[in-house]
Structure formats: structure tokens, C-alpha cells
Amino acid sequence: xxxxxxxPEKDRVFVESEKMRRATIEIFEKCGQSPADAALSADVLMTxxxxxxxxxxxxxxxxxxxxxxxxxxxxxxxNVRVTRETDVTANxxxxxxxxxxxxxxxMELAIEKAEKHGMGAVTVHxxxxxxxxxxxxxxxxxxxxxxxxxxxxxxxxxxxxxxxxKMFATNPWAWAAPARNEAPFVFDIATTQVAGNxxxxxxxxxxxxxxxxxxxxxxTPIMESAQLPDEYMSLPFGGTREQGSHKGYGFAATCxxxxxxxxxxxxxxxxxxxxxxxxxxxxQAIKIDGFTDPDQFKDDMDRFLGGLRNAKPAPGHxxxxxxxxxxxxxxxxxxxxxxxxHREVIEWxxxxxxxxxxGFELV
Amino acid sequence: xxxxxxxPEKDRVFVESEKMRRATIEIFEKCGQSPADAALSADVLMTxxxxxxxxxxxxxxxxxxxxxxxxxxxxxxxNVRVTRETDVTANxxxxxxxxxxxxxxxMELAIEKAEKHGMGAVTVHxxxxxxxxxxxxxxxxxxxxxxxxxxxxxxxxxxxxxxxxKMFATNPWAWAAPARNEAPFVFDIATTQVAGNxxxxxxxxxxxxxxxxxxxxxxTPIMESAQLPDEYMSLPFGGTREQGSHKGYGFAATCxxxxxxxxxxxxxxxxxxxxxxxxxxxxQAIKIDGFTDPDQFKDDMDRFLGGLRNAKPAPGHxxxxxxxxxxxxxxxxxxxxxxxxHREVIEWxxxxxxxxxxGFELV
Numbered sequence: 001x002x003x004x005x006x007x008p009e010k011d012r013v014f015v016e017s018e019k020m021r022r023a024t025i026e027i028f029e030k031c032g033q034s035p036a037d038a039a040l041s042a043d044v045l046m047t048x049x050x051x052x053x054x055x056x057x058x059x060x061x062x063x064x065x066x067x068x069x070x071x072x073x074x075x076x077x078x079n080v081r082v083t084r085e086t087d088v089t090a091n092x093x094x095x096x097x098x099x100x101x102x103x104x105x106x107m108e109l110a111i112e113k114a115e116k117h118g119m120g121a122v123t124v125h126x127x128x129x130x131x132x133x134x135x136x137x138x139x140x141x142x143x144x145x146x147x148x149x150x151x152x153x154x155x156x157x158x159x160x161x162x163x164x165x166k167m168f169a170t171n172p173w174a175w176a177a178p179a180r181n182e183a184p185f186v187f188d189i190a191t192t193q194v195a196g197n198x199x200x201x202x203x204x205x206x207x208x209x210x211x212x213x214x215x216x217x218x219x220t221p222i223m224e225s226a227q228l229p230d231e232y233m234s235l236p237f238g239g240t241r242e243q244g245s246h247k248g249y250g251f252a253a254t255c256x257x258x259x260x261x262x263x264x265x266x267x268x269x270x271x272x273x274x275x276x277x278x279x280x281x282x283x284q285a286i287k288i289d290g291f292t293d294p295d296q297f298k299d300d301m302d303r304f305l306g307g308l309r310n311a312k313p314a315p316g317h318x319x320x321x322x323x324x325x326x327x328x329x330x331x332x333x334x335x336x337x338x339x340x341x342h343r344e345v346i347e348w349x350x351x352x353x354x355x356x357x358x359g360f361e362l363v
Numbered sequence: 364x365x366x367x368x369x370x371p372e373k374d375r376v377f378v379e380s381e382k383m384r385r386a387t388i389e390i391f392e393k394c395g396q397s398p399a400d401a402a403l404s405a406d407v408l409m410t411x412x413x414x415x416x417x418x419x420x421x422x423x424x425x426x427x428x429x430x431x432x433x434x435x436x437x438x439x440x441x442n443v444r445v446t447r448e449t450d451v452t453a454n455x456x457x458x459x460x461x462x463x464x465x466x467x468x469x470m471e472l473a474i475e476k477a478e479k480h481g482m483g484a485v486t487v488h489x490x491x492x493x494x495x496x497x498x499x500x501x502x503x504x505x506x507x508x509x510x511x512x513x514x515x516x517x518x519x520x521x522x523x524x525x526x527x528x529k530m531f532a533t534n535p536w537a538w539a540a541p542a543r544n545e546a547p548f549v550f551d552i553a554t555t556q557v558a559g560n561x562x563x564x565x566x567x568x569x570x571x572x573x574x575x576x577x578x579x580x581x582x583t584p585i586m587e588s589a590q591l592p593d594e595y596m597s598l599p600f601g602g603t604r605e606q607g608s609h610k611g612y613g614f615a616a617t618c619x620x621x622x623x624x625x626x627x628x629x630x631x632x633x634x635x636x637x638x639x640x641x642x643x644x645x646x647q648a649i650k651i652d653g654f655t656d657p658d659q660f661k662d663d664m665d666r667f668l669g670g671l672r673n674a675k676p677a678p679g680h681x682x683x684x685x686x687x688x689x690x691x692x693x694x695x696x697x698x699x700x701x702x703x704x705h706r707e708v709i710e711w712x713x714x715x716x717x718x719x720x721x722g723f724e725l726v
Contacts, residue, residue: 087450163677164675164678187613218677239607244601257509263655270670286452288625296627300630315582321525
């Protein structure tokens with residue numbers, strides 16, 4: 001992440017990841033999730049926080065989930081079932097359960113199919129937020145598979161190139177591929193210029209926007225560096241047409257096709273407009289052994305990722321990284337030093353602990 | 364395409380597509396291709412030119428192919444064979460044949476596997492240039508499937524974010540998905556800011572670059588609007604890190620993993636550095652019926668694409684388009700009016716006709 005999204009030093013409270021994990025499990029169980037689902041849901045959020053992807057960890061989303069469970073907008077005990085299936089494909093009804101624990105079941109099924117046949121893909125409809133996409137794609141790694149995850153909901157974020165209204169969510173993609181000794185390749189991005197959660201995070205830390213990060217309420221890209229305005233629409237990555245926003249728009253549309261249309265929900269912009277939409281997902285597992293020798297693949301990945309990591313840097317930069325490398329480094333640091341949360345986040349945990357009568361201790 | 368890439372009006376020569384197709388078939392046959400392969404190769408190039416994607420039509424690439432056949436760098440009669448196979452995956456040895464006619468065979472195999480099992484994916488190694496990716500992805504459409512194509516070669520184009528050397532080709536992606544009455548969704552893009560062929564085309568028509576389209580020879584993004592310098596490196600889409608170049612870089616790396624590493628060739632930047640590299644490809648066909656009812660899917664696609672097409676435009680714009688719509692409109696126009704080529708292209712055809720002793724007539 002860009003530095004501007006980091007919690008300012010004066011506001012940082014370090015918490016051991018296992019303490020935060022236990023607190024999060026307690027909260028999910030209180031919301032009605034089974035112990036297994038609560039542990040899985042917490043694992044998705046803690047994996048985000050350990051990887052330095054705090055935009056998708058406990059800071060932003062957990063309070064939203066708690067409110068949605070309170071409003072009975074998420075089904076705490078969904079009956080996830082297969083509605084269509086072939087040798088290598090399936091469509092699941094998520095029964096309005098939280099994607100954090102619903103989607104890993106879909107990826108498990110995709111992996112099982114890939115193990116037998118070489119590849120597997122599963123869509124999910126009527127589901128909810130899945131957290132950091134990388135978590136689900138990374139499930140494929142230990143099986144010597146490449147993982148893909150994409151997800152879409154309703155049109156609360158992105159204005160297409162040259163349009164004057166929102167038509168998409170942030171429609172993110174995540175690919176993961178294993179290596180032998182190098183940190184695995186894990187590429188997880190929103191098709192907006194900036195992930196929605198990072199915009200909220202920037203508002204919290206008072207960070208300025210870059211030109212062409214968002215459009216005004218009419219759809220015109222804001223080309224000044226400024227604070228986030230009250231009313232805005234996220235631009236597709238690229239920002240302006242001249243800088244390739246049609247590419248962000250196109251990947252967003254492809255995500256929509258795989259996630260909501262292929263899963264049978266129809267396009268998000270025709271669903272009821274709510275900040276808490278039902279979502280569709282698409283996961284795919286590609287078994288390396290179906291194409292080439294997995295040992296050769298992992299050796300080649302080491303040569304590939306090592307080559308990128310050791311590439312000559314441009315003037316003013318001290319190194320080149322690849323997707324997944326800084327995150328793997330951050331895990332090492334945070335497992336020892338704890339995770340730096342904004343004190344406002346810790347205050348929320350204390351208040352919800354009192355409100356729900358829980359017993360966890362963060363410090 | 365942006366207007367600046369169009370052939371200037373004063374230099375335009377209109378040619379009927381069928382005349383250009385016959386000329387192109389004659390040239391490919393003279394290069395040693397079988398009549399069937401020559402017809403297929405010409406179809407890929409003419410489909411580009413009809414769709415208004417002249418960067419990938421006969422104007423730029425055909426002369427390169429002819430030279431490569433003359434230098435025996437392309438095998439005119441490749442023995443394309445399966446080197447690994449499962450129910451839904453395969454890896455093909457392209458035997459150094461031209462990707463224009465090798466890759467359709469890979470996509471046919473992917474479609475056949477998807478027809479039986481719900482999905483199919485095929486990699487190709489030791490192949491050559493495949494032309495416009497959309498052609499191959501679009502092969503899936505008539506089978507009620509979604510098509511994906513991606514391809515990589517050696518590092519002649521893209522400098523990764525913050526790097527000071529080229530590590531990638533233009534590493535493009537193309538997705539295609541069918542609709543019922545709307546023009547199909549066809550999304551075909553380079554992961555560089557601008558496709559390599561479009562940079563050559565811009566040089567031919569003398570069009571200026573936008574800021575952050577390319578980096579200088581050290582890797583620093585050129586932020587002025589200027590003519591293309593002699594020495595440059597293409598930036599990943601996004602351009603600068605602040606504008607999301609790590610997204611273009613990540614999709615380029617994913618392309619490399621699927622195309623060259625999964626096909627067993629190893630990363631392109633470790634292959635011999637030549638402007639005429641061997642290439643790896645990845646194609647995938649996704650059978651809609653494996654996830655949802657294809658009739659419902661196509662109706663939903665009409666509602667989706669129609670909704671985008673009829674979205675409110677931003678101030679200063681008269682309409683919103685989706686990927687594949689302008690290209691479908693261009694086909695209608697060019698089938699009637701002919702294809703506008705730069706007169707320099709027509710001169711090349713006349714000279715190659717004389718050189719190879721061919722009989723075609725363009726006008």
C-alpha cells in the first residue's frame with residue numbers, strides 16, 4: 001500500500017495477532033456463527049491484517065458485519081447448497097451467509113474438482129462480503145494449483161469510462177501462484193483506482209487523493225490532489241480514458257460477467273441499490289500438473305520472481321517488488337511485533353466487548 | 364482506439380475486405396502455409412482490420428511475418444502436438460508455427476473439452492505471434508461459452524513498476540462473452556499503457572504520446588506529452604505507481620505465469636533476447652451451461668450490455684460504450700465502405716506482389 005494509507009505513528013496501538021484473532025472469533029460466535037465458521041471468518045480477517053492489508057482486516061469491515069448480523073441482513077447459519085454441477089464446474093447458493101466462510105467452501109470444491117480433472121471453477125450467488133480476495137486464491141497454493149477469485153455486488157462504487165452514474169462495485173480480482181523458495185505470487189487488486197476500503201481508511205487518516213482517483217458527482221474525473229469530497233464516484237483504474245481507464249472498466253465488466261451474471265443473479269446495477277448488497281463470486285483452481293511438471297513450474301517461478309526482485313531499479317527507487325512479496329515480508333514483521341491498529345479501532349473493540357458482554361483481552 | 368491512432372484522411376486508401384483477404388491468403392501460401400492455414404491466418408488479420416483494430420491487421424504484422432518466413436524463423440508447416448493432457452487441460456508444442464493458425468487449434472481443443480466437462484484450458488509453447496487476441500477468445504461465443512486468451516514472449520516491451528529494465532512483452536489479455544441481441548462483450552487489451560503495435564502506428568502517423576505512456580531508457584516515466592523518443596520502455600497500464608501501474612504490472616506477471624511458465628517455457632526474460640521471440644499462450648473456454656441456464660445468461664447479458672450502452676454519459680461525452688461495441692459497429696461500416704489503409708501499406712502490398720510474383724488485385 002502507499003504510505004498515505006498507513007496508520008500514523010502517534011495513533012498506533014500494537015496488538016498480538018493471536019489476541020486479536022480470539023477477540024474476532026468471540027465476536028463472530030456472538031453473531032451466531034458456528035465455532036468452525038467463526039474461526040474461518042476470523043482467519044480471513046487476520047490473514048489480511050498480518051499481510052499489511054488492513055483495509056480488509058478487522059478495522060473497517062468487522063463493525064459492518066456486526067451491524068448486519070444485528071439487523072438480520074446476514075444469515076449466520078446459511079445452508080450452502082449446490083444448484084448446478086458438472087465434472088469441473090458448480091454454482092452454489094450462498095443462502096445470504098457471510099462470504100468470509102462461504103467462499104472457502106466454494107474454493108475447496110473447485111480444488112477437489114481440479115485435483116480429479118485438472119481444473120475446477122465454482123460460482124456463488126446470494127452471498128455476502130468475502131474480505132480479502134487473496135485469501136481464497138491462496139487456498140490453491142498448497143495443492144500446487146493456481147487460484148483465481150473475483151467478486152461483484154451492486155453498483156455502489158465505480159462509474160464506467162465516460163459515464164455519469166455508478167454501475168459497478170469495486171469488482172476486484174486476485175490471482176495466486178506457488179513458487180518453491182520465493183514468497184508466492186499473490187496479486188489482489190480492485191478494478192477501481194483505489195479499493196473502497198482504502199478510501200474509507202484514507203478518510204480516517206486524513207490522507208489526500210491523487211489526481212484522477214475519483215470522479216465528481218457528474219462523472220468528470222477530479223484532476224486536483226485534494227481531500228476526498230463528500231459526493232464522488234470511483235473511477236476505473238487508469239482514471240481517464242487517455243490513461244487507460246477503459247482497461248479498468250473492462251476488467252470490472254468481466255468480473256461482473258463471471259461473478260453475478262454467470263452465477264445467475266443478473267447484473268449488479270439491476271439489483272436493489274443498498275450499501276449492503278448480495279454478492280456473487282467466481283473462484284477457479286488450475287492444477288499445474290495438467291499442463292507441466294509442478295517441480296519445473298516452481299523452479300521456474302523462483303527464477304521468475306527472483307529475477308523481478310533482483311531487477312535493476314529505476315533512479316530514485318531502491319528495489320523492485322512483485323505482488324505478494326511485501327505482504328509476505330509484512331507477515332514476518334507483524335508475527336513478531338504485533339499488528340499496528342488505529343486507536344479508534346481498539347476503542348471500537350472495547351465498546352463492542354462491553355455491548356455484547358464478551359471476555360477477550362487485546363492488551 | 365483513440366482518434367490519434369487513425370490513418371489521417373489524406374493518406375487513406377479504401378480496399379474491399381475480400382480483396383485484401385485474397386491478397387493475404389496468397390502471401391501466406393507463398394510463405395509455405397497450407398491453403399487451410401493460410402485462410403485461417405488471413406481470417407485473423409482481416410477480422411482485426413474489419414473491427415477497426417488495424418494495429419493488429421495486415422498493416423504492421425504481415426511484413427514481419429513474411430520476413431520471418433524468408434529467414435526460416437517461422438515453421439510454415441508445424442507439427443502441432445499434445446505434450447500433456449487431462450480431461451480439461453492440455454499443453455501443445457507449437458513447433459515454431461505462426462500462432463495465427465496454431466492457436467485456433469488450441470482453442471478448438473479447449474472448446475471440445477469444455478463441451479464435455481464444463482471447462483477447458485490449453486497452453487501452447489514454442490509458438491509465434493497470435494495476432495489480435497480477441498479472435499481466439501471469440502471462437503468460444505458460438506458455443507455459448509466464455510473465452511479467455513493471454514500470451515507472452517520475451518522482454519522487449521514493458522518495464523515493471525519502479526524497475527530500470529524491460530522484463531515483459533506487452534502481455535495482453537482478451538475475454539469474450541456472448542449476448543443474445545447486443546453485440547458480444549469482447550475485451551482485448553495490452554497490459555502496457557499502449558499496445559506495441561499502436562506505438563509503431565503512432566510513429567507512422569506522427570501522433571504524440573500522453574504523459575506516462577512510456578518510460579525513458581532508465582525507467583523513469585516521461586510525464587510530458589511528446590513524440591515517442593528513440594529509446595524508451597513501455598510502462599505497465601496505470602503508468603505511475605500513484606496511478607496504479609502495479610495493476611498493469613500484476614496482470615502482466617499473471618499473463619507470464621499462465622503463458623510461458625505454465626506451458627513449460629520458463630519466464631520470457633530468461634529466453635534469448637530477440638525482437639522475434641518464441642511465445643507461449645493460454646486459452647480457456649468456460650461453458651455457461653456448467654453454471655447457469657445459457658438462455659438466462661444471454662438475456663442477462665443483453666440487460667447488462669444494454670444498461671451500459673444506455674447509461675447517462677458524463678458531461679462532454681455523448682454516449683457510453685462497452686468493450687466490443689465500437690468494434691462491432693466498425694465491422695458493419697467497413698463491410699460496406701471497405702477498410703481504410705494508409706497508402707504506405709498499399710505500396711508495401713504492391714512491392715511484395717512484384718517481389719513474390721503474386722497475382723492479387725487490391726483496387
